[in-house]
Amino acid sequence: MRWTMPPDKVPEAWFNVVPSLVPPLDPPLHPGTRLPVGPDDLAPLFPMELIGQEVSSEPWIDVPGEVLDVLRLWRPTPLVRATRLEQALGTPARIYYKDESVSPAGSHKPNTAVPQAFYNKAEGIDRLATETGAGQWGSALAFAAALFAMECKVYMVRASYDQKPYRRMMIETWGGQVVPSPVADPSQPGSLGSAISDAVADAASRQGTHYALGSVLNHVLLHQTVIGLEAKEQLALAGEDLPDVVIGCCGGGSNLGGLTLPFVADAGVRLVAVEPSSCPTLTAGRFDYDFGDTVGLTPLLPMYTLGHEFVPPSIHAGGLRYHGDAPIISNLVKSGRMEAVAYPQAKVFEAAVHFARTQGTIPAPETSHAIRAVVDEALAAKEEGAERVILFGYSGHGLLDLSAYDDYRNDRLDG
């Protein structure tokens, strides 16, 4: 069962959870002065409109028409009931997922890449620089840049650049330029932290170039709330009231936030973050101010962190390999509004293969973390003999991650 909606049902305003957070968010701090950063600190990197959204206290922010025009190329995304998975599990739970894999780049990332490209272009910027790990974010930004006729330079973690050429080719097909990072030292395999440093340095030093970040920041999570807003409307179409639990995988937190933030005010709805055991920021990190990057160029953010020098093992869920979490997500976990759970890779892929063989589609390794938690929730409901409505985020497809499945089948996974 699948609930689609026509393009005119794409939400025309984003939901801003920040003004309703209790306790309120702590501000980002300047690393030198440890005073709150102001717009001037961010202006070399971001357009004023995004800086305004980052600190806005308005609960709703209008989506520009030009952004809606592009989002409507694939949105609203379908809400799907995973009936065949339910039957295979023999669970009384009703499992729904919001399918963000249908975007041109294959994940939720274009939801924020498009407005970020638009606002930059509107303020006269015609070139964007960014980093990418496995390539999900870099490809989303290259897609968005192509549609607004902008240049896009992607600093790609060298290990991925060398080993996973498909995302690079995708970026280049859209006209983006990809270089391996760290640029300064070709002998290094690189990391997301070092690639952020390269991209920030590029944007800070070049007139007409800005930087774009694909997760963590408030404005990124804001843009992703179209996911949860649409899902709420589609659940009503499916004849459901509120879900009992909403589940999403968490790297930086943008997919998770996009799905869950519109449910924060619904007190009876449990919110669950799922992360890898090998990068357990929410389940084993400390809540503290820390840098967003490895080198220490970014403001200090209040978040759960494993320390900005933590290098996660190279698990297949590249999008979940980040030492920290979005301040908004961290706030919700700290206050007890959101739960967090961690799983090792093999358990995650076991659930992913079960999903592929019942529902038919092959999920991304990141998405598969959410699926693992969903299966366990559905089995718990069966144990209790209790109905339960589960909503989860199908953040991306696994078509460029098939070697991960090959490793799983051949017992080559650890972590």
Added chain:
Amino acid sequence: MRWTMPPDKVPEAWFNVVPSLVPPLDPPLHPGTRLPVGPDDLAPLFPMELIGQEVSSEPWIDVPGEVLDVLRLWRPTPLVRATRLEQALGTPARIYYKDESVSPAGSHKPNTAVPQAFYNKAEGIDRLATETGAGQWGSALAFAAALFAMECKVYMVRASYDQKPYRRMMIETWGGQVVPSPVADPSQPGSLGSAISDAVADAASRQGTHYALGSVLNHVLLHQTVIGLEAKEQLALAGEDLPDVVIGCCGGGSNLGGLTLPFVADAGVRLVAVEPSSCPTLTAGRFDYDFGDTVGLTPLLPMYTLGHEFVPPSIHAGGLRYHGDAPIISNLVKSGRMEAVAYPQAKVFEAAVHFARTQGTIPAPETSHAIRAVVDEALAAKEEGAERVILFGYSGHGLLDLSAYDDYRNDRLDG
């Protein structure tokens, strides 16, 4: 702009063009006797229900409920108006495409894989054998087999098996078994013809195993007519009457037939087949009886053919590398109802990249042949200053073909 329809709008009957063809189809012949083949000749390979569909004179054939249940996992597929491409071309033409890339296997192939698996299962068969070139058909059948809890053995052309591991991994993720073909001679790179021979030999020699073919035969094109039937309904939703021209790429002809057959009776609608210059069956082949495979195990089919020993160059559009064409398509071309045009690879990828940078999605190399013809139709309309409604088949995505785009950008294409 995009027109979606709810799952209950999947057509509940397939359209069978065969009884309305003028002149009628010539029958397939037994290669030994050169007499028309009968059901008994085909029974070792196919279930009786499919054999019946192959020769049916009924204009409509009901889709079983169990098949509808699975098709509704992704159908109806969207009809999309390529507004951004129109604008980039400055054409007065209105360009629509039927997006079959949204299926779990990423192409139109599951439309027939699902009923083929179902009818076999219903007649007590629990194992299917088939061949695959680049892997589109093999992955579609493995997907369908997984959903009906059947075994699936795929003989994959060895060159693809060695060089393109992703489709093999996809098949294995769904639980299928893949072996390189020819099985008998590991020193050979193989061909589609030899892989058909391996698969047919497997099915003919094993109790409980049948063979499944992904194109060419009447029942395969029949199952694909859901594409054109849905498109007709969606064009009406879009406020269009009939299209002026319907365009599809042609390998064996199942995608092309699925889209165009429901328009055959609409006299004013032009139908256009697009094929590669390097495998020009319709534009440079002869109309004759020929074998479907290389070795000569299959019945003789009346079709345009380059000769069953013709080995096409290894262009990226693996799905268009076939020495013949479906008898139904051949009949339509021979009678003048359908036109055919051929393009070289570089022209095809030029159009594909233009599409990706305007519409956002990256098409399969096969699909890109149709896009090349669409662009030329749209430019002709511009030249004439004439409105024109163009419908084309977006048969699959290019996410597992990104190296083809890399070759295009780096001038490594020929043919």
